[in-house]
Amino acid sequence: MTELTSLTIAEAREKLGAKEITSVELTKAYVDAIDAFNGTFNAYITTTPEKAMEMAKASDERRASGKVGALEGIPLGIKDLFATEGVHTQAASHILDGFKPKYESTVTQNLWDDGAVMLGKLNMDEFAMGSSNETSFYGPVVNPWKAEGSNQQLVPGGSSGGSAAAVAAHLCAGATATDTGGSIRQPAAFTGTVGIKPTYGRCSRWGTVAFASSLDQAGPIARDVRDAAIMLKSMASVDKKDTTSVDLPIPDYEAALGQSVKGMKIGIPKEYRVDNMPEEIEALWQQGIAYLKDAGAEIVDISLPHTKYALPAYYIVAPAEASSNLARYDGVRYGLRVDGKDIADMYEKTRAAGFGTEVKRRIMIGTYVLSAGYYDAYYLQAQKVRTLIKRDFETVFHAGVDAILTPATPSSAFGIADENLAADPVAMYLNDIFTVTVNMAGLPGIAVPAGLDKKGLPLGLQLLGKPFEEETLFRTAHVIEQAAGKFTPAKWW
Amino acid sequence: MSVDLATVKRVARLARIAVTEDDANRMVGELNGIINFVEQLSEVDVTGVEPMTSVTPMDMRKRADAVTDGDKADDIVANAPVTDRNFFLVPKVVE
Numbered sequence: 001m002t003e004l005t006s007l008t009i010a011e012a013r014e015k016l017g018a019k020e021i022t023s024v025e026l027t028k029a030y031v032d033a034i035d036a037f038n039g040t041f042n043a044y045i046t047t048t049p050e051k052a053m054e055m056a057k058a059s060d061e062r063r064a065s066g067k068v069g070a071l072e073g074i075p076l077g078i079k080d081l082f083a084t085e086g087v088h089t090q091a092a093s094h095i096l097d098g099f100k101p102k103y104e105s106t107v108t109q110n111l112w113d114d115g116a117v118m119l120g121k122l123n124m125d126e127f128a129m130g131s132s133n134e135t136s137f138y139g140p141v142v143n144p145w146k147a148e149g150s151n152q153q154l155v156p157g158g159s160s161g162g163s164a165a166a167v168a169a170h171l172c173a174g175a176t177a178t179d180t181g182g183s184i185r186q187p188a189a190f191t192g193t194v195g196i197k198p199t200y201g202r203c204s205r206w207g208t209v210a211f212a213s214s215l216d217q218a219g220p221i222a223r224d225v226r227d228a229a230i231m232l233k234s235m236a237s238v239d240k241k242d243t244t245s246v247d248l249p250i251p252d253y254e255a256a257l258g259q260s261v262k263g264m265k266i267g268i269p270k271e272y273r274v275d276n277m278p279e280e281i282e283a284l285w286q287q288g289i290a291y292l293k294d295a296g297a298e299i300v301d302i303s304l305p306h307t308k309y310a311l312p313a314y315y316i317v318a319p320a321e322a323s324s325n326l327a328r329y330d331g332v333r334y335g336l337r338v339d340g341k342d343i344a345d346m347y348e349k350t351r352a353a354g355f356g357t358e359v360k361r362r363i364m365i366g367t368y369v370l371s372a373g374y375y376d377a378y379y380l381q382a383q384k385v386r387t388l389i390k391r392d393f394e395t396v397f398h399a400g401v402d403a404i405l406t407p408a409t410p411s412s413a414f415g416i417a418d419e420n421l422a423a424d425p426v427a428m429y430l431n432d433i434f435t436v437t438v439n440m441a442g443l444p445g446i447a448v449p450a451g452l453d454k455k456g457l458p459l460g461l462q463l464l465g466k467p468f469e470e471e472t473l474f475r476t477a478h479v480i481e482q483a484a485g486k487f488t489p490a491k492w493w
Numbered sequence: 494m495s496v497d498l499a500t501v502k503r504v505a506r507l508a509r510i511a512v513t514e515d516d517a518n519r520m521v522g523e524l525n526g527i528i529n530f531v532e533q534l535s536e537v538d539v540t541g542v543e544p545m546t547s548v549t550p551m552d553m554r555k556r557a558d559a560v561t562d563g564d565k566a567d568d569i570v571a572n573a574p575v576t577d578r579n580f581f582l583v584p585k586v587v588e
Contacts, residue, residue: 098572099572100571100572101572102565102568102569102571102572103568199549200548200549201548201549201551214547214548240554240556243553243554243555244547244549244553245554246549246551247554306537308533309533309534309537312530312531312532312533312534313531313534315527315530315531316531316534323508327509330509331574332573332574332581332583333569333572333573333581334572334573334574335572335574336574337574337575339584340584341584342584342585342586343583343584343585343586344509345511345584346583346584347509348506348509348510348511349511351508351509351510351511352510352511352512355510360510361520361523361524361527363508363510364501364504364505364508364510364520364524365524365527365528367504367507367508368496368500368504368524368528369531371504371507377535378531378534380544381534381535381537381539382531382534383544383545383546384537384539384542384543384544384545385534385537385539386544386545387542387543387544387545388537388539388542390545390548424526425523425526425527426526426527426530429530441548442548442549467549
């Protein structure tokens with residue numbers, strides 16, 4: 001019998017439906033796997049095995065009484081950014097020390113309403129600020145992938161590094177994640193998994209710890225395109241509690257899989273061919289173009305002229321919003337408090353002790369660009385550039401392009417504690433160069449594994465789409481997946 | 494534009510983050526690196542371009558101005574570091 005933890009969500013759904021397995025059996029298999037291997041990966045910050053077994057038992061009882069949700073009995077990992085009632089929720093930060101919310105985020109509530117089982121809370125970059133999962137207060141996450149013939153530990157990407165590693169190492173069937181500048185798609189690409197950032201407004205932000213409110217979106221990381229489609233359908237909702245939640249019906253994303261891409265127009269933006277891009281990334285991109293051409297899609301060269309300005313604009317807008325959002329951590333209402341000689345001293349000492357280096361750096365940048373005299377030069381300029389970035393996309397979509405194909409990342413996974421990246425924050429930021437554009441424009445993007453590099457590490461392609469046309473992305477990503485196959489790390493643990 | 498040590502200290506004070514002399518010195522270099530990187534935005538011609546206020550062309554949903562929630566004082570203070578009878582306690586502010 002195959003290991004239960006090797007089943008995709010779709011496969012587990014079938015076996016549960018056919019009564020070949022129970023959720024209790026499936027959940028127990030994951031709880032045991034986490035017990036055995038989480039120490040190796042540091043993917044979970046907190047595990048909730050008792051709660052998981054209770055939820056699994058309740059799920060089996062529901063199934064016996066004929067009530068079967070879309071994720072009935074499926075064990076999932078939850079990024080530490082999502083508020084989970086009574087369970088550790090700290091955005092992997094020290095400043096939220098001991099925080100256990102009295103409420104549940106809309107996204108996770110949607111999952112439990114559909115019958116899913118919670119295995120625990122997943123590691124991430126502190127407040128989702130990072131591209132390597134190394135800024136976590138709880139330490140780095142280890143990528144289940146290793147280069148051939150090497151024993152070096154690699155990062156899983158970030159900020160949803162715990163989510164991506166747990167999915168790739170089969171420590172959960174699927175995971176929730178969030179994406180502010182690439183935090184779903186970059187870790188998915190680094191771990192051979194599938195991750196989709198939906199259109200801004202598709203998933204409710206209610207109960208998700210805020211980083212940059214105009215950019216943050218939740219989405220799934222899963223083993224394949226079908227599983228990502230299944231999960232997004234449950235995560236997405238129209239939520240009165242989030243004023244930016246969009247009032248549009250949620251399609252059956254899974255139904256888009258298997259539909260033809262014949263006659264679809266796929267745009268190839270010349271601006272994504274950046275200096276010093278490894279040949280292998282270019283080759284992967286050409287391979288993706290060939291896959292889609294073979295499937296009958298029409299390939300067109302396009303231009304998105306403001307692409308190079310997306311990352312610098314992001315590093316004004318995101319820190320500005322973060323400096324405002326993170327003002328709430330003051331040692332009064334929740335989390336850590338460090339006493340001081342007066343209230344201002346208490347605030348300053350609490351925030352100095354509670355925030356990590358990268359978070360402080362971004363709060364400082366955000367405070368600076370919003371401060372008197374600099375607002376117009378930085379923040380206003382960045383928001384105007386953002387309008388131009390969005391206009392670039394609107395122009396090509398208006399010209400008939402259905403989706404845009406790009407590489408997901410400029411490289412494969414790099415080593416933990418890489419010295420060059422540690423010394424230069426901007427070099428780390430460049431990881432998001434291909435992913436950040438759609439956050440600025442609010443558009444959906446999916447990362448799908450498409451091959452391995454010379455070192456045997458996974459590489460991903462990215463598809464970008466029109467607002468609320470996630471179905472087009474699933475359909476197209478599925479064609480790439482069918483052609484490229486799936487990628488699983490050799491089990492060394 | 495570039496950031497000097499005095500600016501770093503002023504910004505840290507605005508952000509309510511205590512910094513040591515070493516922190517502040519290190520941040521001068523790091524913040525200048527980031528500021529130099531974002532500086533390239535100034536070369537973009539934004540004449541007549543409106544700043545983005547929302548990525549989706551929608552009006553913000555508003556709810557009726559009515560009390561819909563409450564009686565949760567215990568929940569609200571449950572995670573606070575120091576409380577007394579549903580009050581948050583802070584160091585003395587007014588002499």
